[in-house]
Amino acid sequence: MPARSFEVGKIPPEALVRIVYSHVGRRNPRLLIGPGIGRDIAAVRYDPILILTTDPITGTSTRIGEHSVEVNANDIATAGAKPVWYMCTILLPAGSSEKILSDIMKGIDRASRRLGITVARGHTEATRGLDRPIIAGFMIGERRGRVFRAEDIRVGDMIVLTKTAGIEGTAILASDYAHRLKQIPPEALRRARRFSSQISVVKEALTIAKVPGVRLIHDPTEGGILNASWELGEASHLGVEVWADKIPVAKETLMICSRLRLDPLKLMSSGCLLTVVDPRHVDRVVKALRKLRVGASLIGTITPIAEGRHYSINGEKSDLQPVPQDELYKLA
Numbered sequence: 175m176p177a178r179s180f181e182v183g184k185i186p187p188e189a190l191v192r193i194v195y196s197h198v199g200r201r202n203p204r205l206l207i208g209p210g211i212g213r214d215i216a217a218v219r220y221d222p223i224l225i226l227t228t229d230p231i232t233g234t235s236t237r238i239g240e241h242s243v244e245v246n247a248n249d250i251a252t253a254g255a256k257p258v259w260y261m262c263t264i265l266l267p268a269g270s271s272e273k274i275l276s277d278i279m280k281g282i283d284r285a286s287r288r289l290g291i292t293v294a295r296g297h298t299e300a301t302r303g304l305d306r307p308i309i310a311g312f313m314i315g316e317r318r319g320r321v322f323r324a325e326d327i328r329v330g331d332m333i334v335l336t337k338t339a340g341i342e343g344t345a346i347l348a349s350d351y352a353h354r355l356k357q358i359p360p361e362a363l364r365r366a367r368r369f370s371s372q373i374s375v376v377k378e379a380l381t382i383a384k385v386p387g388v389r390l391i392h393d394p395t396e397g398g399i400l401n402a403s404w405e406l407g408e409a410s411h412l413g414v415e416v417w418a419d420k421i422p423v424a425k426e427t428l429m430i431c432s433r434l435r436l437d438p439l440k441l442m443s444s445g446c447l448l449t450v451v452d453p454r455h456v457d458r459v460v461k462a463l464r465k466l467r468v469g470a471s472l473i474g475t476i477t478p479i480a481e482g483r484h485y486s487i488n489g490e491k492s493d494l495q496p497v498p499q500d501e502l503y504k505l506a
Contacts, residue, residue: 180275180300182268187211189272190298197279198293199260199286209295218259218294218314225255225315229395233442233502234346235306237370239281241342242311244374245395245444247289250315251376252391252447253322254383259314260286261295267304274307289376324409327389332456333406333414333474334449335421336378336463339399340438341445343502344427345369347434351505358429366426373445378468382447385462387455394443397497401440402448403474404483404494413477414494416485420473436501450476 178189185194195209207217227249231238247257264278275298286293291313348355348366355363379391390410394402399421407414423438431438451459456472463470474485483494 179269179271180266182300182302185275185298185300189275193272193276194279194296194298197283199283200290200292202258202292205292205294209293220316222316222318223255223321225250225253225317225321226313228310228312230308230310232308233500234350236346236349237281238307238309239278240285240370241373242309243282243285243289243291246311246313247291248373248375248379248393248444250313251379251383252393253315253317254320254380254391255315255317256380257289257291257313257315257376259294260291260311261293262309262311263296264298265304265308266298266300267306268300268302270300270307278307278309285374289374322383322388322390324390324406327406327410327412327450327476328452329412329476329478330453331389331450331476332453332472333403333416333476334451334456334459335399335446335471335473336375336449336468337372337446338422338424338427338469339446340423340427340431340441340443341369341372342395342443343398343441343500344424344430345373346442346502347430348426351434355430355433358433362426362429366430369424369426369445375445375447378463378466379447381462381466382449382459385455385458387452388459389450389452392448392450394446394448396442396500398438398440398443398500399446399448400485400494401497402443403485404496406448406450406476407483407494410476411479413479413481414474414483415477415481416474416494418485418487420471422469422471431501434505436504440497441501
């Protein structure tokens with residue numbers, strides 16, 4: 175029997191039960207009220223510090239279920255907190271098939287189970303004015319002990335980058351803009367698409383959060399590494415010096431960005447972390463990451479605000495400014 179498509183309005187109850195409520199991640203006995211028809215809230219028994227975040231997925235229609243869980247979980251993990259509870263609003267274009275919703279929910283379920291997260295609540299409907307599905311995700315994490323704050327950053331602290339620049343953007347470009355990348359070898363594009371498997375940073379964030387001397391962990395997203403570096407300075411009210419030529423960029427990212435005339439340092443970079451560390455403990459952070467087989471590079475330092483914020487390439491300095499638009503959106 176062919177799958178039905180959805181009219182404008184709420185998703186039919188039968189489809190919710192069959193497609194949505196059967197994909198709610200890890201079961202958790204502390205969830206007192208969970209997803210269900212006629213339920214307007216979620217209720218959770220808790221006592222630790224709660225860490226909350228929210229992020230939508232709008233830049234792609236590929237793997238958006240997984241992406242929504244992963245990018246929201248990443249934010250929680252940068253606080254040294256374990257991501258536990260996930261909620262989302264899923265908006266589908268009118269006429270969307272059940273398969274579209276099923277694929278999204280299966281992705282949410284896979285990522286949630288892999289990261290030990292429970293889907294506590296959500297809302298799903300089809301609506302006018304959309305040309306692709308949209309997810310607005312919300313994640314709650316739990317933390318016992320110190321919560322990382324930008325106010326704890328000090329002049330002289332070092333900035334450590336994990337993995338490479340532009341991970342998420344590379345995966346999206348290789349998937350959604352393949353028609354503009356025909357001159358790139360197919361195997362290189364296949365490797366670039368697999369960058370999506372690197373987007374979760376929960377394991378490495380929770381690992382380095384235990385290392386003494388870690389001041390702050392930041393998750394670069396829109397605007398890439400340069401925007402995230404500027405955000406470190408803005409949040410701490412201090413200066414920043416970034417050695418841009420020491421930022422590692424994967425060859426697949428370089429190939430794709432060169433072809434599309436994009437700057438990889440300003441490209442969506444979920445999948446890597448910027449960690450501000452007391453210089454006396456940098457080696458311990460790098461060692462902890464290497465045990466996880468995660469690459470780490472020293473890319474900058476925190477300076478007095480009077481020295482400003484800048485990045486340098488081959489010794490030539492440029493002002494470090496907020497990136498007004500991620501490189502990915504220049505192609506929209």
